[in-house]
Amino acid sequence: MTKSGDKLVSRDGHSLPLARRKAVLGADALEITPVPPVTGAYSYDPGYASTASCTSRITFVDGEGGVLLYRGYAADDLARHSNFAEVSWLLLNGELPSHTELQSFSEELAGLRHCAPEVLDTIAAVPAGAHPMSTMTAALSAMPAVYPECTDPDDADHRRRFSHRVIANIATVAAAAYRKTIGKPAIAPRKDLGYAANLLYMMFGEEPNPVASRALDTLLVLHADHEQNCSTSTVRIAGSSGVNPFSALAAGCIALWGPAHGGANEAVIQMLEEIGATENIGEYVARAKDPGDSFRLMGFGHRVYKNFDPRATIICGICHEVLQELKTGRGRLFTLARQLEEIALSDSYFKDRRLYPNVDFYSGIIYRALGLPATMFTPMFAVGRTVGWAAHWCEMHTDPEARIGRPRQLYLGPTARSYLPVGER
Numbered sequence: 548m549t550k551s552g553d554k555l556v557s558r559d560g561h562s563l564p565l566a567r568r569k570a571v572l573g574a575d576a577l578e579i580t581p582v583p584p585v586t587g588a589y590s591y592d593p594g595y596a597s598t599a600s601c602t603s604r605i606t607f608v609d610g611e612g613g614v615l616l617y618r619g620y621a622a623d624d625l626a627r628h629s630n631f632a633e634v635s636w637l638l639l640n641g642e643l644p645s646h647t648e649l650q651s652f653s654e655e656l657a658g659l660r661h662c663a664p665e666v667l668d669t670i671a672a673v674p675a676g677a678h679p680m681s682t683m684t685a686a687l688s689a690m691p692a693v694y695p696e697c698t699d700p701d702d703a704d705h706r707r708r709f710s711h712r713v714i715a716n717i718a719t720v721a722a723a724a725y726r727k728t729i730g731k732p733a734i735a736p737r738k739d740l741g742y743a744a745n746l747l748y749m750m751f752g753e754e755p756n757p758v759a760s761r762a763l764d765t766l767l768v769l770h771a772d773h774e775q776n777c778s779t780s781t782v783r784i785a786g787s788s789g790v791n792p793f794s795a796l797a798a799g800c801i802a803l804w805g806p807a808h809g810g811a812n813e814a815v816i817q818m819l820e821e822i823g824a825t826e827n828i829g830e831y832v833a834r835a836k837d838p839g840d841s842f843r844l845m846g847f848g849h850r851v852y853k854n855f856d857p858r859a860t861i862i863c864g865i866c867h868e869v870l871q872e873l874k875t876g877r878g879r880l881f882t883l884a885r886q887l888e889e890i891a892l893s894d895s896y897f898k899d900r901r902l903y904p905n906v907d908f909y910s911g912i913i914y915r916a917l918g919l920p921a922t923m924f925t926p927m928f929a930v931g932r933t934v935g936w937a938a939h940w941c942e943m944h945t946d947p948e949a950r951i952g953r954p955r956q957l958y959l960g961p962t963a964r965s966y967l968p969v970g971e972r
């Protein structure tokens with residue numbers, strides 16, 4: 548197809564003009580709505596690797612260039628110089644806040660940190676030993692019942708209240724889920740601490756080290772959004788049915804939990820612990836390359852980044868600072884991770900497939916250094932990504948082109964056949 552006129556040849560040989568929707572950045576999109584009626588064929592795109600499911604103005608990812616923009620601002624710039632509250636405002640509203648806007652937004656979020664008692668009761672009712680991601684999902688599922696003023700997708704005030712409430716509450720929920728795993732009661736949030744500092748305080752019950760708070764804030768910024776990834780697409784497709792936003796986010800939370808997606812940060816640490824020493828790296832790299840072995844190098848590869856993941860680069864840099872400052876002695880895993888990266892990236896298997904460390908490869912090193920168990924890594928990812936999920940859910944409900952998500956299929960099952968009762972078959 549040429550840029551001058553995108554055409555598709557139909558069954559009878561006639562050409563069908565396809566409207567090309569111009570992108571501001573990155574790839575354009577071809578409208579294929581008229582294709583099936585004319586060609587009798589659907590586009591087949593497992594995993595939607597080549598499908599634009601919507602228009603969006605929130606985040607742009609250039610996989611070739613290793614670029615990540617939040618509303619046009621480079622995420623690595625924001626990670627270095629901004630903070631999670633300011634980035635949350637940016638992602639929700641499209642522009643950076645004024646000083647007054649940021650101050651009142653931060654104060655509003657701080658005032659919304661307490662969860663309704665019923666949400667805390669839900670967390671307490673989740674079976675002991677449950678993974679914190681299932682506890683967070685249960686808490687989100689309880690929210691529409693206690694925050695009815697935040698549930699109507701068609702009401703702008705509901706959408707704004709929902710976004711602020713869920714960003715404020717999700718940190719409290721994550722901290723309570725952590726405390727539950729160690730058999731300790733939840734710690735009430737404080738209004739006088741910043742977002743990340745308060746999250747650490749609610750988990751550990753002490754004034755957090757400023758380096759730890761800054762490191763966590765940076766991680767939250769870097770995890771805040773990533774265009775139409777698996778969990779965000781899940782939020783959109785669940786939300787497209789008109790369900791309340793808390794339940795749509797519960798669906799996204801569950802999608803994030805998978806080891807191929809946000810659960811990879813937990814899997815990376817488990818993998819590094821299993822590798823244990825430099826001399827074992829070769830064996831694991833060989834397993835990752837073996838088509839007969841289901842083992843994959845966790846934290847490596849990405850559907851979109853076929854070059855470095857800019858987030859991994861920053862997070863790797865923070866590891867040095869945090870390990871230095873917190874003297875937690877967990878440098879062993881970081882050293883092992885660096886060696887693994889070096890060996891893998893010199894191997895043609897990884898180079899040919901353009902598999903590089905992604906956002907999950909180093910983040911667990913920092914979470915560990917902050918004192919978190921591996922089961923809390925994905926919940927931290929979910930805390931950051933909640934603002935992206937909320938921003939996309941709101942964007943979808945203000946998009947005149949948005950429709951209920953309902954893909955088709957390539958049917959390979961049996962042709963029509965008549966039923967006969969068992970005695971007659």
Ligand code: SDX
Pocket residue numbers: 594772773775776777806807808809811835836842843844845846847848849850851900902905906907
């Ligand atoms: C996140 O989409 C997002 O934006 C996600 C995310 C976000 O911010 O929301 O960035 C967060 O989910 C990061 C990804 C975290 N997951 C992991 O680290 C798990 C390990 N990586 C993968 O399983 C895999 O790389 C994916 C899932 C991330 C991407 O899978 P794709 O794009 O479907 O790639 P693929 O499975 O088609 O693999 C292509 C080839 C295959 O080999 P061949 O069949 O061509 O011989 O690369 C191989 C794969 O076997 N391959 C790997 C590998 N990842 C891909 N081989 C070994 N180890 C790996 N990690």
